[in-house]
Amino acid sequence: MQNHADSSSPASPPAPAVHSGLALDRRAVLRGAGISLALPWLSAMAPASARRLAPAPKRFAALFCPNGMLPAAWRPAGTGRGFAFSPTLEPLRPHRERIAILGNLRNFESRRGEGHYVKTTAWLSGAPVKRTGGRDLAVGTSIDQHLSARLGGSTPLESLVLGIEPVRNRVDMGYSTVYGANVSWRTATVPAAREISPRRALERLARWSEPAAQPRTRLLDLVHREGKALRSRLGASDRHKIDEYLHSVGALEDRIAAMEARELDMAAANFDPDSAAQAKSYADRVDLMLDLVAEAFRTDSTRFATFMFGNAVSSQNFSFLDGVEGGHHPLSHHENKPEKLEQYARINRWHVEQFARLLSRLEAIDERDGTALDSSAILFGSGLADGNRHDPKDLPIVLAGGLFHGGVHLRQGSLTPLCNVYTSIQGAMGAGPLPFGDANGPLDGLLPRT
Amino acid sequence: MWPLHLLVSSLAVMTAQENALGADDAITDLVDLTELVCMDCHRGIHDAEGAASVDLDAALQDPGEHLELLTTAFAQVRQGFMPPSDAPGGGFDDEERDEWLAGLTTLVARKKQDAFNPGRATVRRMSRRQIERSLRRLIGIDVPTARFLPRDASGYGYDTTGDTLFVTPLSFESWFECVDFAVEHMKPDAPAVAELTRGFARSENGLRSEAVARFLELAFSRPALPEEVEERVAIGVAAGENGAREVIRATLLSPGFLYRDAAPAEDSGDPPGGAYTVDGHTFALRASMFLHGARPTREVLRRAGDGAFATDESRRRLVDELLEGPDSISLAEDFATQWLGTAELNDVTPDVRRFRAFRRPLRESMLAESIAFFEDLVRHNRSALLCIDSDHVFVDRHLAEHYGMEGLKGIKRGRLRRVERQDPMRGGVLTMAGVLTVTSNPLRTSPVKRGQWVLERLLHAPAPPAPPNAGTLPEDDTSAAGLTLREQLEQHRASPACASCHDQMDPFGLALEVFDGIGKRRDVDAGTLKTTLADGTVITGPAELKTALLASPERFLEALASNLFTYATGRPPTLVDLIELREAIAACRDDGFAIRTLIRGVALTAAMTHTRARL
Secondary structure, eight states: OOOHHHHHHSSSSOOOOOHHHHHHHHHHHHHEEEEEEEEGGGGGGSSSSHHSSSSSOOOEEEETTOOOOOOOSSSSOOOBOBBBBOTTTGGGGGGGGEEEEEEEEEEEEGGSSSSSSSHHTTTTTTTOOOOSSSTTOOOOOHHHHHHHHHHHHSSSSSSSEEEOOOOOEEEETTHHHHHOOOOBSSSSOOBBBBBBBBBHHHHHHHHOOOOSOOOOOOOOOOHHHHHHHHHSOOOOOOHHHHHHHHHHHHHHHHHHHHHHTTTOOOOOOOOOTTTTTTEEEEEHHHHHHHHHHHHHHHSSSSSSEEEESOOTTTTOBBBTSOOOOOOOHHHHTTTTOOOHHHHHHHHHHHHHHHHHHHHHHHHEEEEEEEETTTTTEEEEEOOSSSSTTTTTSSSEEEEESSSOOOSSEEEEEEEEEHHHHHHHHHHTTTTTTSSTOOOOSOOTTOOBBO | OOOOHHHHHHHHHHHHHHHOHHHHHHHHHHHHIIIIIIIIBBSBBBOTSSBBBBBBBHHHHOGGGGGGHHHHHHHHHHHTSSTTTTTTGOOOHHHHHHHHHHHHHHHHHHHHTTTOOOOOOOOOOOOOOHHHHHHHHHHHSSSOOOHOOOOOBTTTTTTTOOGGGOOOOOHHHHHHHHHHHHHHOOOOOHHHHHHHHHHSSSOOEEEEHHHHHHHHHHHTTSSSOOOHHHHHHHHHHHGGGGHHHHHHHHHHSSSHHHHSSSOOOOOOOOTTTSSSOOOOOOOHHHHHHHHHOOOHHHHHHHHHHOOOOOOOHHHHHHHHHHHGGGGHHIIIIIHHHHHHHHGGTTOEEEEEOOOTTTTTHHHHHHHHHHHHHHHHHHHTTTGGGGOOOOOOEEOOOOHHTTTTOOSHHHHHBBOOOOEOSSSSSSSSSTTTTHHHHHHHOOOSSSSSHHHHHHHIIISSOOOOOOTTTTOOOOOSSSBBBBBBBHHHHHHHHHHHHHHHHHHHHHHHHHTTBBBBBSOBBBOOOOOHHHEOOOTSSSEEEHHHHHHHHHOOOOHHHHHHHHHHHHHHHHHHOOOHHHHHHHHHHHHHHHTBEEEEHHHHHHHHHHHHHHHEEEO
């Protein structure tokens, strides 16, 4: 084990390959402000045996952008291997051979309802969304949670579900805003809990890496039984709420068992939890969250992650970008006015830049037969096309990573279910019977690498 | 069974017109009018893509099964959103509208006599804030739950809705850690903790069991089951000198603590599917959660154990006691901030270049103002109508400056004081800086959002969603195509599809244009503020808007009562509940609009005092 506490002090050489140039820049800034951010704390979570022996595990991550992408600036010219990068996708140029740009996909079930919520919450499931202000939320299990349920279990965390914006406290257009704040659904009715506080995300992992965390299996066993007793006393319509509780207690029991089985050469994580609180600006927090994804993959703490740049209808103020003044959602309603089109496209491009940086970070992680990017499928995109029209057809989607052959712009001949992409991913990872959601098969032209 | 006296008293407060018509005639009118005007669109036809539209036919035939739909229909017809003017016969005229509403009320009230579903709210976990307050009562410390637990989502606008209070692996793991923190820092001299510790200091098993049972009753708000006690005694004994601590840990992690209303129902002998009065413990729990945002105190539980709260009178007394106590400030902290939307002040991002004054201290003062205002109403049992307009405001130094107040003495930073308003446009909730801020966009005010807020929060008439491709307004105050924001709104209202809602919303918002995106006064010509309400009243500015709202106080009381109901029960009121709430509204009105009378009425509705027998 390297000494992570030292790796960020000025006297020590920089930490190894994982730190891409970009990431180093940010840390240098943080250090300049007198903050020490030792990131590789996550390695404390990884069983040593897994690190030494196993072949690179297959991972999946999905990065969700709210409010769509301006089609004119997104769509690359030409298809197949000969495509030319569009202005919005330009930042992906260094990764050309590792990306497949996917065109003419639709999420059929989200064609109605309203402009944003259904198109957000069903982005990773393709499921119909029940319109409700709270009672009986219903979507469908998302692809990340589906994969995690089938393939997880050998890592300390089932999945990493990250976001930036809190759930707004209201009903909008008849839809609970829970919908707009979640792309990951553990079941059709329960969203996977998101972490939006970098501090809590860091602290959580650090706490669980400490050998001092006392196993309290007897207590958990007791409350688990009491949960079952309560469940039997309740009416059928309330039982699913207690099922949430029972599942959660069970997950914690599993976690503790996994911690006890851990090898003893694990050092406790060593970092300053307050450092996360210093990432105050939106851009800093996005950067930190994407760092978390890369580090979680590097240390094999989890193999499934999602991240939301913003909730549905996000009005995140993007005035920090040159030439942009205003909030994301209002600008996405560009009304074809040139000055708004330009600002909308700049915001879109910024999101693609962050995606490209994540790819760079994964590419910098050396593994047995390549890099972490080689063994990953990283999805990027939005649940609607043109924000001005709330259009759920021809969605902007890019799939990166080495699980599939890249270097292509695959434009489907006719509108094709988005779930075909998930079916391809599910097939490549070997997770259960196909197809996924409303797919009619794997995606034409998307070829798994074997 | 459903208590008949409620039905009778609800009918008693119906309007004279309804009584005169007679119930059968009223229902006949309803069916005829619906057939004539509504059925062209609402006979369960399917749209082009196969989705069923609103099926009024089925709903009128079986109102019990379609109560939520009928509740929405009632609100939309009453407000004039439906039927549109291009419906057959030009929609409803005023008389037809009243007849239709009276008929629907009669139909629903009549169906209530049959085994009508009294309503069900999903089983609820405590919210983060309720957990925090309950821990304070139980183990004597303020546990910073926000450090550990993820923020709660909300359903129907409130974080007390069971459907959106999830327990997930992440949140339970966080709770596990939070419990670690709680037992490490709990006060050994907190009465419940001290009692348990004393119990474990004795070697006699019977005494230990007694101590554990008493602690569990406090934590679960119900008598403990024998097996719950025995298991914890065993855990405590095995833990030696840490016995009490481990018992507390095992108790806080249990679903008995995390979830509310989880009392094991004794076989009541009631027929399945019916409703029966809840026991004293359960009522104490519900009332305490509603009015104190915490589990009941030892004292209240002791009385529940002695058989109190079995009668209407004893329940009413408990509610009054809870309202009188200082802990009812939770109504202001939890309920009012969500009702008014000021809880969102931490999430909004007004543009700092345009609104330089919007810094953290001002933001905090805005939130504090909404809490202090509502707390004052409850504390002194003032008129609920002060929410619409009051001659006083709550300010600290930041707000006094923000409101342009002068010559105030002894006003400090961060300490709010009740003072006479200086600007006749201020006063009441509508012109609070916090409310005006959360109903604005980052770069400009939003008359539409503000109008929608008035409809939703003050008039209990939420507007239906805008149709797709409805168009948007520019993001800042710059004019598009030479039109002002106001002119663009007028253009938008020219379309009939948009007019039925925007005619209602926009005037409210336009009257508030004298306040900028963070609720500060700005210079506008009087002409800008002059606007015509949907009923034809011409008003200029906020003061006249408030006068117009005060013309129908029952509508405001209904809005407040409905919101209190949703917060208290975890579900929005249906038409059945609204009929029942008329009683509370009338009582409040007859009591000089005293706010506690309204809150008490909500606390004593059937949804609070009854539960469905298990199926």
